[in-house]
Amino acid sequence: MALVLILAGVLWGLGMALGTPKPLRLVMIGILWLAVIVLHLLLPDGHGFRMATGESAALWLMLGGFAGLVLVYRAGLLWLKAKAAPPDSPQKGTFSDTELERYARHIVLHEIGGPGQKALKNARVLVIGAGGLGSPALLYLAAAGVGTIGVIDDDLVDNSNLQRQVIHRDADIGSPKALSAARAMTAQNPHITIRPYQRRLTADIAADLFAGYDLILDGTDNFDTRYLVNVAACENSKPLISGALSQWEGQLSVFDPAHGAPCYQCIFPQAPAEGLAPSCAEAGVLGPLPGVMGAMMAAEAIKLITGAGKPLRGEMLIYDALYGETRKFSLKPRADCPVCGGKGHADEPAAG
Numbered sequence: 001m002a003l004v005l006i007l008a009g010v011l012w013g014l015g016m017a018l019g020t021p022k023p024l025r026l027v028m029i030g031i032l033w034l035a036v037i038v039l040h041l042l043l044p045d046g047h048g049f050r051m052a053t054g055e056s057a058a059l060w061l062m063l064g065g066f067a068g069l070v071l072v073y074r075a076g077l078l079w080l081k082a083k084a085a086p087p088d089s090p091q092k093g094t095f096s097d098t099e100l101e102r103y104a105r106h107i108v109l110h111e112i113g114g115p116g117q118k119a120l121k122n123a124r125v126l127v128i129g130a131g132g133l134g135s136p137a138l139l140y141l142a143a144a145g146v147g148t149i150g151v152i153d154d155d156l157v158d159n160s161n162l163q164r165q166v167i168h169r170d171a172d173i174g175s176p177k178a179l180s181a182a183r184a185m186t187a188q189n190p191h192i193t194i195r196p197y198q199r200r201l202t203a204d205i206a207a208d209l210f211a212g213y214d215l216i217l218d219g220t221d222n223f224d225t226r227y228l229v230n231v232a233a234c235e236n237s238k239p240l241i242s243g244a245l246s247q248w249e250g251q252l253s254v255f256d257p258a259h260g261a262p263c264y265q266c267i268f269p270q271a272p273a274e275g276l277a278p279s280c281a282e283a284g285v286l287g288p289l290p291g292v293m294g295a296m297m298a299a300e301a302i303k304l305i306t307g308a309g310k311p312l313r314g315e316m317l318i319y320d321a322l323y324g325e326t327r328k329f330s331l332k333p334r335a336d337c338p339v340c341g342g343k344g345h346a347d348e349p350a351a352g
Helices: 002-018 023-044 050-051 057-086 097-102 114-121 134-144 159-163 177-188 203-211 223-235 287-304 341-347
Strands: 124-129 148-152 192-198 214-216 239-245 250-254 317-318 323-332
Touching: 114 287, 124 134, 124 341, 134 148, 134 177, 134 287, 148 177, 177 192, 203 223, 214 223, 223 239, 239 287, 250 287, 287 317, 287 341
Parallel strands: 124 148, 124 214, 148 192, 214 239
Antiparallel strands: 239 250, 250 317, 317 323
């Protein structure tokens, strides 16, 4: 019996040395086992071969049965592992083939490339509001492969939202906007993590919530929330991408005192008097305008994450959809700002 086992070992070792695939080596061992069984059945009792290999085929049949059970058990474990972790699911920090194909147009941009796309995968972005500005921003951040996207909104989808809030559908009317947006993003890109917060942003949760993200996008439509977002972003030294809309016009800026830019309150020390800045419901808004501005907010986020180009730090972009015009203004920190205290001015003067 020892001679046969030695021969099996020699066959296995020789196969490894020659680079023979493992399944083929197993077949070779199986053929050797089968040959021993056949010889035990054909040769008469007392034959020298039978005496040297255990006298009876029963021992070899038991050995083969045990080996078969081991192989079946191993195959079952591999099958269960494959079911639990689909082949298309990449390990942390890596890309699956599907993701590489999905993001190919980013990767070939030399300003982004592979390192930039990996930075997007590892990034955490929080969007305040899943309305007109939040809708396109969220969709493009998801499409771009931002690894973790948070969205906070306490509102429900209304029929009047659908003229411009493109992340929601008619079937979503009555659903929480945060959950509706999360469903749309997951359907668009299942390779990212979505964190929906179905609640209103308040001062008691803002700072802790912002601490878990790399940058903040503010798509809200009221000044109280904008000032609250600005304070929490400054406390956490997070860049704040802020957009606003009115009828045919939109504005966009990156408020980032930690990198020499002013904060929101540097530029808008106090909210305008009642009636001077009517809401979209009161004054109306062009349907595609939030799409233009929200997409630009997503573009600024991608630039900040990847280090591409020149973000709108210390600048405000104004887009006039009625006449197809854009203008940019330089912004400077305000030394007496109660929120950032002119920190951007002290550290690094803004453009202008």
